[in-house]
Amino acid sequence: MRDIRLNHIEEYIHSRKNVTLDELCLRFDVSKNTIRRDINQISEKGTIQKVYGGVVSNPELVSFKNRTIKNQSEKHEIGRLASSCIEENDLIFIDSGTTTRYMVHYLDPDKPLTILTNSLDVINGVSSMPNVDLFVVGNFYKRNTESFIGLDDPRSLDKYNVNKAFMSVTGVSDTHGLTNSDPLEYEIKKIISEKAKKLILLADASKFGKSTLLTYAPLSRVDTIITSQALPREYQEFCAAHDIEIRHAHPDEEQNRKLNAPGAGF
Template identity: 65%
Template sequence: MKARRLQDIEAYIHTRKNVTLDELCDYFEVSKNTIRRDINQIAGKGSIEKVYGGVTSTSELVPFENRTTRNQIKKNDIARLAAACIDEDDLVYIDSGTTTRHIAEHLNPELRLTVLTNSLDVINSVADMPNVSLLVIGNTYKANTRSFVGMDNPLSLQKYNVTKAFMAATGVSISHGLTNSDLLEYEIKKAIASKAQQLIALADSSKFGKSTLLTYAALEDVDILISSEALDEQYAEFCARHAIDLRYP
């Protein structure tokens, strides 16, 4: 968790160029003492420089692991909005994906809830949370998506009364809905999407207007759609027409 936070802080600084300590505290929801320690550690690499009341980027080249900085910040913002949807005693499904995996980092530690997931990152994030009951699905580990896929009987997912399903998608389109490309992931996604009381889709702006091999849910079946920025007129009108709650930072 700390290693990821340090990477995200460094990426944020390189994107913004100049930031205050207060801004970093607010964005990453940590104390000023924690931010100072993190900044000292990052500054040792020579890519940032401490200034009065804040920090500035001194690097023209963004490190390789931070080349998708802007997308990572967008994904983190989406995840923060998603976590705010979770209430006491919810049974939530958190899908595998580079956006959904950040939801656990923003969970209110005081909430008692049950998390159902096939994401290794989510499992690792919530495993030590005392108020979270963790249920894991999938029987085969898929390294490139850091997820567990495949079930002897996908219908067994029907036994879970999922109140909110936070779903990722490779593509989102009006004609093909929420799509992905992996058959084993598709089986889990489709079963969960059809069962959940609320279907909440998370997708940054780069996913819209695209579709892949398999549709696991129609776009009109989505209850809440969380994206990184305001959608174009076509999608905004579609969401309004189908009573989809559209949210973005």
Template identity: 55%
Template sequence: MKEQRLQKIESYIYQHGSVSLEELCDIFNVSKNTIRRDIKKLVEHGTIKKVYGGVVATENSLLSFENRKFYNQDKKIQIGSKAAGLINENDIVFIDSGTTTCQMLPYVDNELSFTLLTNSLDVINAASTMPNVRLIIIGNTFKRKTRSFIGIDNETLIQHYNINKAFMAATGISLTNGLTNSDIMEYRIKKLISDKSKELILLADDSKFDHSTLLTYSPLKDVNTLITNKNVPQDYIDFFKENNITLVYV
């Protein structure tokens, strides 16, 4: 029983990158003392490490992009195809790196003319076959595990782009911590884009709700549209109504 719980805790940390001790207690319905003992065992394995208030997966233990892409794949495809319909002629859009956002372009009209900014290798590859897309690549260093480009030489340049729609991904979503991510270099790009974009469109399946990682790149109230599947907690539905956030189901 204990070994099964340890495996589940380890898998959960791998999937989310970083989590708090309180979240682990709630998810696995155990006391903080029990979680501390379990974490001590996992730290000894070398696959996770303790940080202030929680734990993080070590770099070599994080799930690869290819493995994460197959987690909730049907939901990701449905969400991505729905988001694709929001791209219009002559739009200037940003498509974030992520296993859901990368599903968008196969469902966009191949003849549509628009400007696309992205740091996702998969989105770049898909856009390269679309004759009327003006492609601008963000990021100067390739991160293999997430198939994304990170790091920017000139933040001012991004701030000059007139992005009217940003299609964003998040590692976790919470009412208190907003849209979160665990990589400092990915975080910086996400924050700059979110702050600049006229319309913030979040693509997320129900596994992302009530989860937080180390860095908040945008408060939840700044989202204009959320595209998700139908299992949205009621407190989030209430929050979206209060803040005029459009909720789109697939």
């Protein structure tokens, strides 16, 4: 019962953005001591932040599980399109993220290639593929994003000749470029984005027009954008001016139904 209440409280906070403790007590019919204990437990995940007299949503750190479920059918199709860009003997980087992880579903297990990644899901997904050489980046495991982050020596990535980098973002802006919020994730993203011969951005439509703390690459650096819907006019014009290819995912209704069925997913 308490776990269910905690989930409902967290969902309510994210839907309202900021709420008082008194409002939560009234909404969930519990005492102030109880709601304080609940808030303390939820705040350990980093998805909400306590403030004087209440709590606010921390949207950039909404749990990886919840972000993975959101727009799942679109992310599957983005992953399929991204995998179709891979050729034999490519040396590719697959970024951590709730969209890039779906590429694993559509990789040809018989295709020889080298994968460099910091995503636990990608590591688990390709570790049994006999024709894939796998290299892991990052020296610290970040549980809430299921990724490895941080580098003892940034020059350690210089030895890799990355043909194609499949990157994720927290936000995409024509002025602030490709952004994320974690300084240790930023370090890896920035180095890879500068080294890769071809930069392929995987981002569903909800990411455009947003920016967060850190810019790891300008939007003009991108070669291909794989997204879920038609981009706003200013982004279409920007891409045309900078010779950026745009590819759209179009999951059909039957695929959408299957992917959103109970128990579906990675």
